[in-house]
Amino acid sequence: MNSKLNELLKFPCALTYKVIGFSKPQLLEQVMTTIQNYIPGNYDPKIQPSHKGTYHSISVTVLVTDIKQVETLYQELSALKFVRMVL
Template identity: 30%
Template sequence: MSKSNDDIFKFPCEYPIKVFGLNQPKIEESVCSIIENYVGKLHKNQVSIKNSSKGKYISITIRIIATSRQQLDSINADLQKSPLVSYLL
């Protein structure tokens, strides 16, 4: 039997969202704001940030409690629309 994408996750579940982009002043604020539209206020311990070795790029990982596949799809769609976001994992 094959499983659909909906069967992979058992909601609610912890889910990391990883965002990459150029290290710009508003990227963290922008990414967090987009995600907060779907999950409510984020706590600072949900967000981790790493800069590239030369500081040109930034990686932001945000751990959320995902409640549905539709929620994840909506978050990803909004993040992809952001001009500050280069890649999503």
């Protein structure tokens, strides 16, 4: 990933990932399992359904320690089956 985040962030820092995907029961489970694999912890995900209920937005704040962790988690979340976008 080619970004200037490494220059903008001071590690360790709290970073919120916003994952948007189809409103399937597996979405939350997949997102949280992926996050736990890379950054274990107790998280309180915020879930917001879309107006028509087709999509869910899941926001999770994690404590990242380096840019590699940020990029790896972004890539892994983006690759999940029901995910359409990661911000």
